[in-house]
Amino acid sequence: MTTKIIPIRLKEQELKQIDQLIEYGIFQSRSEAIRELIRLGVENLAYLSEVFKALENLFKLEKAEGKIPIDLSGATKQLLRERKR
């Protein structure tokens, strides 16, 4: 399949979100990320926006409560037990 290069103008915030996805290793480059995100469509961009807002709120919650909010008490034994089945 042939590809074409097109110029694209993005808001700084959008580019920042794309760079975050690259940082997490979800995509290897801006080009790959933008190509895949266009494919996923506008509806999923709204979904990503909600996810990033929630992520920000989760870090704020950690700061407010002074501890990691995710509590997996007892899960280590559970994981190791399940692996040994």
Place this chain on the structure above:
Amino acid sequence: MSYVDTSIIIAALDKLDSRQKLAQRFLEKGENKKISELVLAELASILSRKEIMLLEISRKIKVKEELIIPVAILYIMRRFKLSYRKVNGYKRNFIIGSMYSPLATAIDISFKFKIKTLDLLHLAYIKTLIEQGEEINELITIDDDFEKEKEAIKKELNVKVKTLSTS
């Protein structure tokens, strides 16, 4: 670079585990920590069974319940500076045919390790990632089964097993 096993991440969030602080300290200070999609899947599975805790968080941060697991996973990745590395493509198993690379690799290496399926799959992911250019030289875990196979892992994958322990 280190491949981080799910067990370390879970332990860092498990206040009932004696290694919690040790696991947290390791995850907070270590650099170049890689995880695979298998780690993400195990994390999602464990998180999905902590329904009350997740519902409470989703209420506090005002996010739809169906989004809380991906949000929690991204939070964990960012909080502990974990980088997800994807594996590419399919591989041809000589006898069986074409299949997803880590699974084909698991079958290829299975006779070298006497371990259960999920542990074998983690080793297969490590081998696949190395073959695809990642410089993984260490497996960080609290799972004793990797420790028992550490010599074979070093010999076959050139990866050192580091088991976090309080003793």
